[in-house]
Amino acid sequence: MxxxxxxxxxxxxxxxxxxxxxxxxxxxxxxxxxxxxxxxxxxxxxxxxxxxxxxxxxxxxxxxxxxxxxxxxxxxxxxxxxRPSVIDLDLAALDRTFTIRASEAFMDLLSAPVVAAITGAAPRLRLHFAPKLDKTAHPLREGMIDLEIGVLGTSAPEIRSQVLFTDELVGVVRREHPLLVDAAVTPERYAACKHLATFRDGDPAERIDEALERLGLRRSIPVVVPGYPDAMRIARQSDLVALVPRSCLGNRLTRDDDILQGLESFALPLPTPSFKISAIWHPRVDADPAHRWLRETVMAVCRAAYPRRR
The missing domain is CATH 1.10.10.10 (Winged helix-like DNA-binding domain superfamily/Winged helix DNA-binding domain)
Structure with missing residues (x-):
């Protein structure tokens, strides 16, 4: 040496x-x-x-x-x-700040139960939620972000992740929308509607567009919005068709009728790609007892919300 x-x-x-x-x-x-x-x-x-x-x-x-x-x-x-490791974690005395990077949809649906579970057990712990503007691993590497929730989008080999549940895209329209009246939803009828998209549609939505193109069809998208909650709000008050993850329709911890009031969802008339929602972190905090407890608590909340889509 x-x-x-x-x-x-x-x-x-x-x-x-x-x-x-x-x-x-x-x-x-x-x-x-x-x-x-x-x-x-x-x-x-x-x-x-x-x-x-x-x-x-x-x-x-x-x-x-x-x-x-x-x-x-x-x-x-x-x-x-x-650095000396802490064997016994005293949650009541845990005085730290953790930053979680999450999407707007996660904030709408699961931030409240996550906050309740964490602060209820560790009242001195502070949570900072950061917007998910991209999927780069840089903030995790630099310690600016402690935990990320979402689709694993980085090729950084050292990043650790754990699947929370599997999601898929569904269509969402206002109640009594012409698309859902009197006839089955076919690829042709679906493509003939006016659609709205989000900046973060990504690969799943692209694969649906590719499936339409193989049939000689294309979506018309006159409106693009920042996130899925915006898409659902606009779809509720227009004839535009939104494409959102099924998880956005509610879960066991949120009331589906509140979220879907005035909306109807439908299965897409095309092969629907699934995608995994994961907890993502850097290996340097893998053995940190406080961080381990944080991510296990977040995982438990998410899996309680979506027990059938792991």
Whole structure:
């Protein structure tokens, strides 16, 4: 082990984050000269300059840019390994803040029971809900997000996930909509309607459009909205046809008649792709007792809401 110095990993993480010897030294509580010597050692160890002069500052080399995320993740994992673990979790005394990234649909349907389950058991714990604007793994890697709920959309190999339930898309229209009156819903009648879509329809909706195209049909979509709750509200007051996950129609923890008041749902007249809703987190918090309890509680709430669609 004489050739391995984990302090170099911590120093490299600081240097790549700050792109400044002085800034990295300040972050680690070292002198600028000590950090400069460490940079020299890192250059010798990696065989790369890592940071090179550009005007009055430093810029990372391509090799350093390629190392940045990996080094940061390794540093966090090493720090977690060497930090004393908490065996007994005292929920009543748990004083932490967790950030959960979730979609608007999740917030509408399950945020209240999730909050009730978590704060009821851990009254000093704080929850911050962040909007799900994309599926990038960066916030999980950087620790900006503690837990994500939704469709796994990242190829990051280290990300952990656990399926909560399986969902599928269904059609939604206002009650007494012409599409549901007097005749079966066929692909032709479905495609002939005016539709509204969401920014987050993604692959499932695209596969439905592909199935229509194979039949020589195409949806007309004059309206696009941010999320599924908006789509349901507009469908309730118009002749537009919405495409939403079945989970949006309610569950055992929410009253279906409240959500569906004035709406009718129907099975799509096409092969309906299913998709998995998962809890997603970074492995550095895998063994953290508080985080484990958080995700297990969220999983329990979701599975109680959708027991038949795991």
């Amino acid at each position: 004489d050739t391995m110095d984990l302090n170099l990993l911590v120093a490299l993480d600081a240097l790549l984050a700050e792109t400044s010897v002085t800034g990295a030294a300040r972050r680690l509580g070292l002198s600028a000269s000590a950090m400069s010597r460490t940079l020299t050692r890192l250059r010798a160890a990696t065989g790369d300059p890592l940071l090179v002069r550009a005007g009055r500052g430093l810029v990372p080399t391509p090799h350093a840019i390629g190392l940045r995320d990996k080094v940061h993740a390794l540093t966090r994992e090493v720090q977690a390994v060497l």
